[in-house]
Amino acid sequence: MWHQRRIRLSPQPRGFHLVTREVERAVPELGELRVGLAHLHILHTSASLTLNENASPDVRRDFASWFDHAVPEDAPFWTHTTEGPDDMPAHVKASVLGPSLTLPVRDGGFALGTWQGIYLCEHRDNGGARSLLVTLCGEG
Amino acid sequence: MWHQRRIRLSPQPRGFHLVTREVERAVPELGELRVGLAHLHILHTSASLTLNENASPDVRRDFASWFDHAVPEDAPFWTHTTEGPDDMPAHVKASVLGPSLTLPVRDGGFALGTWQGIYLCEHRDNGGARSLLVTLCGEG
Amino acid sequence: MWHQRRIRLSPQPRGFHLVTREVERAVPELGELRVGLAHLHILHTSASLTLNENASPDVRRDFASWFDHAVPEDAPFWTHTTEGPDDMPAHVKASVLGPSLTLPVRDGGFALGTWQGIYLCEHRDNGGARSLLVTLCGEG
Numbered sequence: 001m002w003h004q005r006r007i008r009l010s011p012q013p014r015g016f017h018l019v020t021r022e023v024e025r026a027v028p029e030l031g032e033l034r035v036g037l038a039h040l041h042i043l044h045t046s047a048s049l050t051l052n053e054n055a056s057p058d059v060r061r062d063f064a065s066w067f068d069h070a071v072p073e074d075a076p077f078w079t080h081t082t083e084g085p086d087d088m089p090a091h092v093k094a095s096v097l098g099p100s101l102t103l104p105v106r107d108g109g110f111a112l113g114t115w116q117g118i119y120l121c122e123h124r125d126n127g128g129a130r131s132l133l134v135t136l137c138g139e140g
Numbered sequence: 141m142w143h144q145r146r147i148r149l150s151p152q153p154r155g156f157h158l159v160t161r162e163v164e165r166a167v168p169e170l171g172e173l174r175v176g177l178a179h180l181h182i183l184h185t186s187a188s189l190t191l192n193e194n195a196s197p198d199v200r201r202d203f204a205s206w207f208d209h210a211v212p213e214d215a216p217f218w219t220h221t222t223e224g225p226d227d228m229p230a231h232v233k234a235s236v237l238g239p240s241l242t243l244p245v246r247d248g249g250f251a252l253g254t255w256q257g258i259y260l261c262e263h264r265d266n267g268g269a270r271s272l273l274v275t276l277c278g279e280g
Numbered sequence: 281m282w283h284q285r286r287i288r289l290s291p292q293p294r295g296f297h298l299v300t301r302e303v304e305r306a307v308p309e310l311g312e313l314r315v316g317l318a319h320l321h322i323l324h325t326s327a328s329l330t331l332n333e334n335a336s337p338d339v340r341r342d343f344a345s346w347f348d349h350a351v352p353e354d355a356p357f358w359t360h361t362t363e364g365p366d367d368m369p370a371h372v373k374a375s376v377l378g379p380s381l382t383l384p385v386r387d388g389g390f391a392l393g394t395w396q397g398i399y400l401c402e403h404r405d406n407g408g409a410r411s412l413l414v415t416l417c418g419e420g
Contacts, residue, residue, distance in 0.1 A: 080339050091342075137317070202372075205359075255324070
């Protein structure tokens with residue numbers, strides 16, 4: 001059983017945002033799968049997806065601090081600077097975290113750990129709405 | 141053909157640990173697949189999975205050194221500090237390496253490169269036993 | 281419907297290289313899938329795959345600069361040094377970016393964002409030809 005659906009996430013400011021419920025609600029076909037996999041693919045090169053702690057907002061703030069520190073806007077070696085100082089760091093952060101997540105599916109929902117939530121990692125100052133292509137496969 | 145099984149890995153000290161055999165032994169259904177994919181998903185936010193060199197223990201020690209250097213416990217910007225100095229770095233390292241691995245399957249086993257082994261990346265000082273949800277799909 | 285094929289990418293110098301067309305041409309079975317997933321797995325521990333901007337060569341050059349800066353050859357903590365100064369940094373970079381990509385497939389091709397291209401990330405000075413194991417699944 002295969003389903004594929006393009007979804008649009010609400011625009012977010014630069015930072016890390018918990019979007020588990022927003023993604024679940026956008027993919028009602030998930031409910032038909034007893035066991036399977038869900039592939040979430042972001043169709044952009046300056047935003048990414050990851051899983052991490054779904055409780056404290058400070059974890060998401062500290063993610064932003066670490067990434068801004070590790071991939072600084074003012075590094076002397078950037079040459080691709082025409083799209084603004086946040087552009088090239090956004091590309092690097094996007095690849096360090098990766099463009100997609102594959103999640104196990106069980107009994108009609110994502111089978112995540114107790115503390116795991118889906119983060120939309122918005123690396124641009126004004127990234128706008130981001131699109132995901134979600135592919136589900138499994139058995140009903 | 142779909143199989144899904146929750147497995148438990150032995151507790152490991154902080155660091156990088158080769159667990160290829162431990163995972164293979166815990167998923168006997170792998171032997172039924174002629175061609176397919178194996179999705180290994182860690183159900184935690186402070187440990188992760190990766191593939192890397194399966195021979196020299198110094199590679200795994202150097203991984204620990206680099207990650208401790210790149211994501212230091214004493215960075216001035218951490219605000220999520222109530223769970224200990226190793227907690228927030230563990231969350232960041234977990235996302236940099238990622239919570240899951242998708243591996244090709246061929247003739248009843250993981251189809252890895254000669255030097256590739258599965259690493260359990262334990263980022264906490266006392267992480268305890270870690271659980272994986274393994275999803276196999278393919279044809280027999 | 282399952283297909284699995286081992287392909288060989290041309291040798292590349294150290295750096296980040298756009299290989300979308302090279303991969304597509306090597307996997308003609310992609311054309312048979314209406315909807316599905318393509319799993320690209322690199323069979324090495326010192327090279328990796330990612331998706332990023334497919335237009336400006338400066339983006340790829342800046343990737344190399346950032347990774348060389350973040351994972352330096354002359355770090356005092358490396359102990360696995362017998363295979364040359366580029367070896368241990370190559371292992372770390374390979375895991376930070378990851379050994380595989382799972383891509384959505386639609387209407388016989390990779391369903392990527394407008395600006396997304398597949399990068400071969402060659403982390404060794406002389407890595408030689410790199411092999412991928414490509415696994416396709418989906419419905420026709």
